[in-house]
Amino acid sequence: MRAKDVLAALEEALADRLRDSEIRTRTVGVRSPRTIEEVWGRIDREVLLKAVQTLKDLGPLHISIISGRDLGEEIELLYHFTVGFGTEDGEVLVTLRLSVPKSDLVVPSLCGILPGAQTTEREKIEFLGVKFEGIPDSRHLFLPEDMEVHPWRVDEPELQGLVKRKVKWEERDGE
Amino acid sequence: MKLSSFKRALWVFHVPTGSCNGCDIEIVAALTPRYDIERFGIRLVGTPRHADVLLVTGAVTRPMAERLRRIYEQTPDPKAVVVVGSCGSTSGVFYESYNIVGPVDEIIPVDVYVPGCPPRPEAIIDGVVKAVAKLEKLEAGEPA
Amino acid sequence: MENRTFEIPIGPVHPALKEQIRFTFQVEGERIVGVDIKPGFAHRGIEFMGMHRNLIQVLYLAERICGICSISHPIALIQAVENAAGIEVPPRAQYIRVIVAELERIHSHLLWAGVAAHELGFDTLLHLTWKVREKVLDILEELTGNRVNYAIPIYGGVRRDISPEQYPRVREMIRYYRGLFEELCDRFLNDASVEARTRDVGVLEPEEAEELCAVGPTARASGLRKDVRQDWPYLVYGDLGVKAITPEDYGLETRGDVYDRIVVRLLEVGQSLSIIERCLEEMPEGEITSIPKIPALLAQLKKAEGEGIGRHEAPRGEVIHYVRLEAGVEAPVVWKVKAPTYSNLLSWYPMFEDQEIADIPIVTASIDPCICCLDRVHIVRGRSEQVMWKEELLKLSWEKTRKIVMGNG
Numbered sequence: 048m049r050a051k052d053v054l055a056a057l058e059e060a061l062a063d064r065l066r067d068s069e070i071r072t073r074t075v076g077v078r079s080p081r082t083i084e085e086v087w088g089r090i091d092r093e094v095l096l097k098a099v100q101t102l103k104d105l106g107p108l109h110i111s112i113i114s115g116r117d118l119g120e121e122i123e124l125l126y127h128f129t130v131g132f133g134t135e136d137g138e139v140l141v142t143l144r145l146s147v148p149k150s151d152l153v154v155p156s157l158c159g160i161l162p163g164a165q166t167t168e169r170e171k172i173e174f175l176g177v178k179f180e181g182i183p184d185s186r187h188l189f190l191p192e193d194m195e196v197h198p199w200r201v202d203e204p205e206l207q208g209l210v211k212r213k214v215k216w217e218e219r220d221g222e
Numbered sequence: 223m224k225l226s227s228f229k230r231a232l233w234v235f236h237v238p239t240g241s242c243n244g245c246d247i248e249i250v251a252a253l254t255p256r257y258d259i260e261r262f263g264i265r266l267v268g269t270p271r272h273a274d275v276l277l278v279t280g281a282v283t284r285p286m287a288e289r290l291r292r293i294y295e296q297t298p299d300p301k302a303v304v305v306v307g308s309c310g311s312t313s314g315v316f317y318e319s320y321n322i323v324g325p326v327d328e329i330i331p332v333d334v335y336v337p338g339c340p341p342r343p344e345a346i347i348d349g350v351v352k353a354v355a356k357l358e359k360l361e362a363g364e365p366a
Numbered sequence: 367m368e369n370r371t372f373e374i375p376i377g378p379v380h381p382a383l384k385e386q387i388r389f390t391f392q393v394e395g396e397r398i399v400g401v402d403i404k405p406g407f408a409h410r411g412i413e414f415m416g417m418h419r420n421l422i423q424v425l426y427l428a429e430r431i432c433g434i435c436s437i438s439h440p441i442a443l444i445q446a447v448e449n450a451a452g453i454e455v456p457p458r459a460q461y462i463r464v465i466v467a468e469l470e471r472i473h474s475h476l477l478w479a480g481v482a483a484h485e486l487g488f489d490t491l492l493h494l495t496w497k498v499r500e501k502v503l504d505i506l507e508e509l510t511g512n513r514v515n516y517a518i519p520i521y522g523g524v525r526r527d528i529s530p531e532q533y534p535r536v537r538e539m540i541r542y543y544r545g546l547f548e549e550l551c552d553r554f555l556n557d558a559s560v561e562a563r564t565r566d567v568g569v570l571e572p573e574e575a576e577e578l579c580a581v582g583p584t585a586r587a588s589g590l591r592k593d594v595r596q597d598w599p600y601l602v603y604g605d606l607g608v609k610a611i612t613p614e615d616y617g618l619e620t621r622g623d624v625y626d627r628i629v630v631r632l633l634e635v636g637q638s639l640s641i642i643e644r645c646l647e648e649m650p651e652g653e654i655t656s657i658p659k660i661p662a663l664l665a666q667l668k669k670a671e672g673e674g675i676g677r678h679e680a681p682r683g684e685v686i687h688y689v690r691l692e693a694g695v696e697a698p699v700v701w702k703v704k705a706p707t708y709s710n711l712l713s714w715y716p717m718f719e720d721q722e723i724a725d726i727p728i729v730t731a732s733i734d735p736c737i738c739c740l741d742r743v744h745i746v747r748g749r750s751e752q753v754m755w756k757e758e759l760l761k762l763s764w765e766k767t768r769k770i771v772m773g774n775g
């Protein structure tokens with residue numbers, strides 16, 4: 048699998064719902080240098096499932112992780128997939144970026160297409176407060192069930208109260 | 223203190239409270255043939271109710287604090303607590319997080335600190351032996 | 367008679383993952399009919415802490431995500447940061463990173479093999495494997511100065527060179543393990559009781575492994591040829607021609623059970639030995655870091671703007687770090703870490719289905735979440751609560767082995 052094939056398939060399926068797409072390459076190796084390729088692009092959440100289905104049709108699909116960031120008014124989610132493992136140098140890293148406004152923090156869940164996405168989606172629920180439509184299990188995973196704050200949000204005043212600033216021996220040092 | 227003064231075999235319970243595993247594997251390494259802590263009669267047991275010494279590792283996460291306290295209470299007296307590793311002793315690299323309430327000595331009383339990240343198995347054995355000294359004093363009715 | 371389902375919670379004292387874990391099993395008699403998994407007891411908020419510190423401090427934090435994978439996370443992190451900031455790495459440093467990473471794989475797989483033997487009640491084998499494991503720890507200590515948490519990689523290179531006097535010692539270690547390899551395989555793979563306890567236990571079908579996005583030896587033992595070193599050759603792995611290993615390479619038909627996971631891990635120890643040997647031969651002379659001065663490095667990182675991804679095949683599978691840097695900010699504005707067990711968490715569900723209670727320890731250990739796992743079990747029967755400790759659970763497992771051995775005569 049090559050990055051240009053992945054990008055072409057995404058472009059065909061999503062047309063203008065795919066923006067800022069690019070292929071980033073990197074040269075690795077010393078004796079026989081080769082390039083490894085990454086596909087990056089921004090999509091709308093309406094076409095997320097379609098995009099993932101397109102990737103899945105291309106070859107074995109693996110979701111590594113969803114990373115996210117609080118941008119103030121909106122939350123940016125980055126879906127990191129890999130397509131086509133199993134052959135030497137044959138895997139393409141695909142990152143799809145999408146933004147969701149805080150007023151309507153809902154994203155379709157990938158679990159129907161890719162059940163392996165559940166762990167990382169549950170993590171985003173607790174850390175960023177995103178809702179996933181259609182996720183089979185939305186309980187907290189890493190944080191205690193009764194913890195309501197979302198640690199990666201910037202608008203969480205209570206979070207600071209939970210953070211322990213000093214341990215006792217440091218205070219003793221200052222004496 | 224001489225090793226011949228050991229009065230009895232010492233049973234140890236290991237409690238990880240949010241460690242990175244580095245200390246935990248070194249504790250297990252202390253049991254295996256090269257270090258062989260069992261030749262002193264020291265062995266790991268599966269429940270605190272049988273233990274004389276608690277080996278605590280990790281910076282104590284929020285959900286583990288309560289459990290650590292409970293495990294401490296379940297351990298019969300006289301008992302000694304050994305903290306293995308820098309992050310259990312002082313928080314180490316794990317400071318300023320929403321989920322860390324340690325170090326260990328803010329949750330339960332600690333007798334011996336073994337610094338190092340992780341400490342070598344020899345140091346862990348040394349820490350346990352120091353705890354023995356305390357236990358024997360306690361049993362003899364002396365202040366520890 | 368109506369079947370009654372009981373619940374057994376296990377945990378949460380379990381240092382395996384970034385997080386500690388609790389299992390709640392539903393059992394009918396001895397059969398497991400359902401399981402619920404709750405990690406998070408060792409959640410230290412590492413990513414949160416990292417997003418409030420400078421990148422050099424983050425490196426030390428990354429090392430302490432897991433003491434067993436203590437070079438895997440730094441390797442992924444530095445690649446992500448090097449991509450984001452456009453830092454070059456000298457060739458020699460790339461080889462040194464690979465050598466230390468493969469040494470770590472050897473120590474981790476041997477550690478796992480010992481733990482697996484212990485869960486089966488085969489403590490002789492535990493002590494044997496951990497005894498031979500000390501050799502690789504000696505070499506790690508010799509090369510890096512510490513047995514665990516090596517602090518070798520730094521952005522732009524590595525912090526210590528391997529000197530010519532050290533080469534023969536590393537080669538001696540390779541010979542030592544080669545000499546032991548057959549015996550080790552024989553002890554594990556040709557032992558009737560090991561086979562009886564692990565064959566067709568905790569099966570993960572290839573389709574399940576693919577759908578649930580399993581990684582590392584767990585995926586490979588189910589027949590998926592999935593290995594970051596092969597699929598996405600980073601550092602110098604492309605030059606070394608690493609191939610993913612499945613049980614077929616040992617002349618076995620892949621069944622995706624615990625036995626296959628033992629096979630894959632043992633073969634990977636052999637593979638790592640060959641990789642290290644080749645690295646020692648091919649490693650060019652030269653610089654080991656492109657920015658030796660830490661203040662200069664920090665200044666450059668502070669100026670950097672961009673994002674990057676780093677991946678590494680840790681002993682347990684794929685590690686991936688995503689980093690976003692902004693100019694003028696010392697801390698990464700986003701740092702996302704994925705540890706391999708995170709991906710393998712879901713594979714536990716199909717593995718546990720229809721197993722016996724006595725198989726819990728070995729199935730849990732089989733994805734290699736790490737050492738001392740189950741700490742205590744509560745068996746709730748009707749209203750009365752009975753506490754079952756790790757020891758008793760292990761005893762159940764050991765008794766099962768004994769019965770099998772006696773049964774075989």
Ligand code: SF4
Binds near residue numbers: 242280307340341
């Ligand atoms: S002291 Fe260091 S090695 Fe030990 S658990 Fe803490 S961070 Fe890990």
